[in-house]
Amino acid sequence: MGMLQEGRWVDIGYDTTASQGKFVRTQSQWRHWITAEGQAGPHGASGFAAEPGRYHLYVSLACPWAHRTLILRQLKQLQKLISVSVVHPLMLENGWTFARDFPRTDGDPLYQLDYLYQLYQKADPQATTRVTVPVLWDKHRETIVSNESADIVRMLNTAFTEMAAITPDYYPQELQPQIDALNAWIYPQINNGVYQAGFATSQQAYDSAADAVFDGLDKAEEILSQQRYLAGEQLTEADIRLWTTLIRFDDVYVTHFKCHRRRISDYPNLYGYLRDIYQQPGIADTVDLRHICHHYYRSHPHLNPAGIVPDRLQHDWLAPHHRDAG
Numbered sequence: 040m041g042m043l044q045e046g047r048w049v050d051i052g053y054d055t056t057a058s059q060g061k062f063v064r065t066q067s068q069w070r071h072w073i074t075a076e077g078q079a080g081p082h083g084a085s086g087f088a089a090e091p092g093r094y095h096l097y098v099s100l101a102c103p104w105a106h107r108t109l110i111l112r113q114l115k116q117l118q119k120l121i122s123v124s125v126v127h128p129l130m131l132e133n134g135w136t137f138a139r140d141f142p143r144t145d146g147d148p149l150y151q152l153d154y155l156y157q158l159y160q161k162a163d164p165q166a167t168t169r170v171t172v173p174v175l176w177d178k179h180r181e182t183i184v185s186n187e188s189a190d191i192v193r194m195l196n197t198a199f200t201e202m203a204a205i206t207p208d209y210y211p212q213e214l215q216p217q218i219d220a221l222n223a224w225i226y227p228q229i230n231n232g233v234y235q236a237g238f239a240t241s242q243q244a245y246d247s248a249a250d251a252v253f254d255g256l257d258k259a260e261e262i263l264s265q266q267r268y269l270a271g272e273q274l275t276e277a278d279i280r281l282w283t284t285l286i287r288f289d290d291v292y293v294t295h296f297k298c299h300r301r302r303i304s305d306y307p308n309l310y311g312y313l314r315d316i317y318q319q320p321g322i323a324d325t326v327d328l329r330h331i332c333h334h335y336y337r338s339h340p341h342l343n344p345a346g347i348v349p350d351r352l353q354h355d356w357l358a359p360h361h362r363d364a365g
């Protein structure tokens with residue numbers, strides 16, 4: 040693991056000493072928006088108009104944040120408009136790489152680079168930044184539009200409406216306050232909470248992160264005992280954001296991040312909901328447990344020095360979920 044410092048790659052891990060053993064995720068630095076006409080979005084510069092073939096999405100199939108963007112690309116049927124490529128699952132001293140010696144990796148189809156940090160250097164030769172996926176890249180201007188998945192999800196939801204098939208709106212106006220309120224606790228308690236539990240370097244930081252994770256899961260279980268999805272009967276962005284953590288939970292977060300108090304398969308509603316979303320068109324294709332398990336168990340030598348990948352759980356994610364029974 041490492042980062043760019045004034046344009047140079049330095050192999051350093053996350054420092055938790057200044058935060059009493061607590062893992063603090065850094066803010067994404069590229070926050071422009073693709074919009075229908077290229078007008079500026081909620082922040083960032085203008086000039087990123089929605090055009091077929093202009094943008095490329097670099098993802099890891101292991102990463103839950105990248106996974107959100109991949110799912111939106113499927114749900115919004117943007118496959119022909121936005122190209123995608125998959126990095127190698129191992130993230131070690133060179134960060135994410137474009138190595139091809141693992142199934143379903145694509146290398147770098149645009150510039151044949153070796154490492155993702157070289158793409159960041161291309162966008163800004165002087166950058167001081169972590170080098171994260173997803174990256175939404177503009178092939179015309181040869182720069183990063185955004186490396187913040189929460190924003191990418193929103194722009195994929197709306198920017199290409201004029202040129203893509205008609206699809207549902209996953210952040211509909213009338214549900215926005217409710218979705219924002221859900222994201223406001225699901226992100227810190229669950230999405231980022233599992234990382235805070237896993238990367239904690241003090242008992243206290245671990246204890247409070249694990250409590251937050253399971254409080255959050257209990258709360259989600261309760262909501263989903265009343266209704267099919269988090270914001271009601273309609274699938275929204277909030278569900279996709281929760282779901283990419285749930286699908287990794289039993290295989291990885293239980294063991295590797297010590298979130299072992301309960302598994303998702305112990306919660307009847309969360310488990311049915313996990314299967315419900317898994318079974319929707321295009322979603323199962325975005326899930327790759329080999330990438331997920333090899334990434335986590337082999338990319339964090341401080342947590343798992345021998346890099347042993349546990350044997351596989353037997354999931355039946357295609358079993359009936361009965362959540363559409365009404």
Ligand SMILES: N[C@@H](CCC(=O)N[C@@H](CS)C(=O)NCC(=O)O)C(=O)O
Nearest residue numbers: 102103104169170171172186187188
């Ligand atoms: N805020 C970012 C976070 C993305 C992120 O942290 N991705 C992880 C992979 S799961 C990563 O690339 N980490 C590399 C690093 O932090 O050096 C987003 O949601 O897009």
